[in-house]
Amino acid sequence: MDLNLSDEQRLLRESAERFVAESYDANHRRKMANDPLGYSPAVWKQFAELGWLALPIAEEFGGLGGGAVETGILMEAFGRGLVSEPYVATVVLAAALIGACGSTAQKQARLPRVADGSLKLAFAHSERAARFDLSKVATIANKAAQGWRVAGSKIAVLDGHAADEIIVSAHIHEHQGPSGRIGLFLMPARTPSLAISDYPRLGGGQACNIELSDVHLPEDALLGDGRDALPAIEAVVDRAMAALGAEAVGIMQTLLDTTLEYTKIRKQFGRPLSANQVIRHRLADMAMQVDEARSIALRAALKVDAEPIERARAASGAKAKIGKCARFIGEQSIQLHGGMGVTEELEVGAYFKRLVAFDTLFGGSAHHYRRYAELGRTAISA
Incomplete structure (x- = not known):
């Protein structure tokens, strides 16, 4: 290849x-x-x-x-x-x-x-009780005489405050046809009975929580033909994790470059920090972690169109590995900058915060190690 x-x-x-x-x-x-x-x-x-x-x-x-x-x-x-x-x-x-x-x-x-x-759009799917399980949706969409009635709450909606329309996931309940499947509903951000509470995200950007109090939507608000949207949600979130992994690689590379430059100009006992063999070993370890993260992020991107289990394992493997690499890079960067690493004067802390946010978005390393193992067992049994 x-x-x-x-x-x-x-x-x-x-x-x-x-x-x-x-x-x-x-x-x-x-x-x-x-x-x-x-x-x-x-x-x-x-x-x-x-x-x-x-x-x-x-x-x-x-x-x-x-x-x-x-x-x-x-x-x-x-x-x-x-x-x-x-x-x-x-x-x-x-x-x-x-x-x-x-x-x-x-x-x-x-x-x-x-x-x-x-x-501009947003996707509202996460809920408090779900714990990163994409199949757990408590929000309900009931079929009404003229359209739909949607009720529930969503959390951690990325950039929902800026969206013109929000895609909301909900379990569909209707008199005829199978119930319990997840549907996706398009609703304008200014829909009555939809309350948005926005807040700043760690490391930059905004997110919001959404409360839906018996929101009335027209018939055509349902995205597509109403078939179960869970497979599509899983595929899109896996694709998003691959993209966020690439973003994390860019952050890590910047921290590595910044730290390398700092150790060349920062002197201690009359010598640059980079002259110290222990510091060189740390920098080499950081460079290896960045390369490993870049490789597995590329693998996740190459697998987004593979069959579902292979795609999901690649995405979860990348999310778990990059999360660990990101924390190592961030901690080493702050430590090698000394006290300056956590001041407003330098941006090392801001980059580290974005990496911490990445590690928890769509599930942390521990969650995705478990998902990776479960998918492996499913593949073997199949």
Whole structure:
């Protein structure tokens, strides 16, 4: 297998890295951290102009038809700049669900608007009692005479405060047809009886909790034909974990580069820290962890279209391994910077916070080690 990037992929990497380096300096990140919106609408418009919002969307709906590898290239560059725009929520999660489950009319009405930047989306699925189990959904959608009645609550909705529409998962209950299957419902963010409570995320960006108090939705709010959406949810979340793993690699690479540079200029007893053999060993260990994380993130991206168990094992294996690598890199970076590593003057702490957030998003390393093992047993028994 040839793992070298194509010419188009190299151009994407170079343009993304250049844009992030020019647009995301320390001042911009501090400004976004103090901004209630949490991201820049002007930058979001530039994302659309550069074609990044259209990247993984099918060509027939105004996209570029890119795959998970191209998304990973972009996300790694985003990690270097601690990008806070709602790219994962809108493009990687919600738009992918519409592409997988939506009717032709629903796709035509929304995906071109995602690609041109005029529509932002969010995916509300996590619940307090689920503990990262995607099949556990307590929110209920009851079939009504004219449409649907949805009630329940969702937590940790990525960038839900910025969304024009929110995709909400719920168990479908209706008089005729099988009940208990999970459906996806499109609802405008300003829907009556829908309450959104937003808060800042660790490491930048925003999230929110949602309360649905008997929300009334029209018949066509149901995404697609109403068949069980759990397989599509699992596939899209696995794809999102591969993308977030690539973002974590970009963060880790930045911490490694920053720490290496710091140990060259920081002197102790008249010598640079990098002259100390123990420090060199630590830096070498950090470099190895970054390379391991990059390799397994690429493997997860290459497996997103594999059969479900193989895809899920690749995603969980990457999430678990990258989570451990991320914590090691973050801790070593802070320690080698000494007391400066946790001050506002340096951004090491901000990058470390984003890595901590990555480790818990969609389940931490312990959860995904268990999932990886369970999937392996399922594969053997099958």
